[in-house]
Amino acid sequence: LVLEFDLLFFAFGNLGTVIQAWLVMFVYTLFVPYYTLVFWGSLYHTFPSKLGLSLGTGLILSSIQTCVLGLYPIYVVVDNQLPPASRFIVILEQIRFLMKSYSYIRETAPVVMKDTPKEGESPTLPTFSSYLYFLFCPTLIYRESYPRNTHIRWKYVGSTLGMILGCLFYGYFILVRLCVPVFRPETKQPFTTRTMVLAVFHSILPGIMLLLLCFFAF
Structure with a gap:
């Protein structure tokens, strides 16, 4: 059984543009909201x-947020005509950075408003390292610290990454072998309601498997 990866390469095409857009959004989210809050809190x-x-x-921060995290990712997706998976990455990261910066x-x-510093003391502000950790931590509620293990379980990280990649390739196999051929008949028969109903029913079970794989992988 030979499995071609043309569709996979197409779906994740133009990754250079995706990485560039992600870096712009990440650098902005890392520095601008944090130092804006530090500036506001110190005064x-x-x-x-x-x-x-x-x-x-x-108002200034909202305007910049609208341009960088609101309009810029949409411009990148539309102007470069990114393929489905690549534009999915950009839009999801756009939403994630927006929610992270808002939560922060x-x-x-x-807390800064209620914590009035004593005379001669500086206000207590969040640390940069805690904010950086929050950007990658799988949570949407900002806290100065989270319950953590004493060490990184690299075996668990490797096994989880392997399962995600396995789900990706298995889902690709289901899509290419069981879903795409149904909607791409080789005959030149006219498209009818009967053909559409049969194609939908033939895709129900593969579609359920894809949904289960997405649920497991995420």
């Missing part, structure tokens, strides 16, 4: 107009 308790400072900082600001700003 909040001493600034004459706290409301004006908060509104000004919020939403959870940290009230």
Whole structure:
């Protein structure tokens, strides 16, 4: 049995553009929200107009967020006509970075507002390392620290990565061998309602298997 990977290469095509877009979004999310909050938090308790400072900082940050994490990924996807899997990566990472940056600001700003520093002391602000860890931690609620093991279980990481790759290739096999041929008949018969119904019913079981694989892999 020979399995060709043309469809897989097509779906994940133009990865250079995907990596470039991801780096732009990652670098922006890593530095801009963090240092914006540091700037706002360091001035909040001493600034004459706290409301004006908060509104000004919020409006500027929202405008930049809209451009970098809102419009830029969509422009990259549409302008470069990325294939399905590649554009899926860009859009999912766009949503993830938006939710991460929002959670960081939403959870940290009230703490800074309530924690009034003593005279001569600097306000308590979150550390850069904790924010960096949060960007890769599988959670959407920002905390300064999370329950962690004393060491990295590399065997578990390797086995999990292997299962994800296995699910990817098995799903590709199901798609190419059981789904695509059904919707690409080799005969030149006219397309009818009967043909569509038969194709849908023939794809139900492979579709269920693909959904189970996606659920297991994610």
